[in-house]
Amino acid sequence: MEFLSSRLILRPRDPERSLAFYRDVLGLAVYREFPGGVVFFLGGGFLEISGQGAGEASPDMAVWLQVRDLAATAAELAANGVTLLREPRQEPWGLREAWLADPDGLRIVLVEVPADHPIRRDSREPA
Incomplete structure (x- = not known):
């Protein structure tokens, strides 16, 4: 496939x-x-x-959007009149996240991946 x-x-x-x-x-x-x-x-x-x-957005669905600078993105959204559901914060799994919702209530998770996070590291064995 x-x-x-x-x-x-x-x-x-x-x-x-x-x-x-x-x-x-x-x-x-x-x-x-x-x-x-x-x-x-x-x-x-x-x-x-x-x-x-016709229906409400499901609480079981979210859109994950990675951004370069979460603080700057949150400030820009606030300047555009967007109210965050949750302000930027460091999560126990190492990502920085903030939440907002689209007009139908679909949750959007904004994510900044810190430089030292495993997502950014090459896990392959050195050659």
Whole structure:
């Protein structure tokens, strides 16, 4: 089995409000647009906003977004009127995280990976 690409698809209750949030507030770049939807670049994958949903966001789902500087990102979001659900803090697993929600309540986890975290270290044996 081979997977060539990935995309998270959201069906927001208010598509225009969600498009404005992801495009204007988070500043995601548009990958492509099509009738009824927009696909944004999302780091190593894509985020599609299309159609219209009717339900609440599941508390079991979250979007994980890695940022270079969590404090600067949190300050920029605050300047854009975003209220964080949880302020930046160091987690027991070594990552710095802050939480916010999109207009439908989907939790977004902003993550800064410190320089000394195992995610950044090469675990291969030296040659």
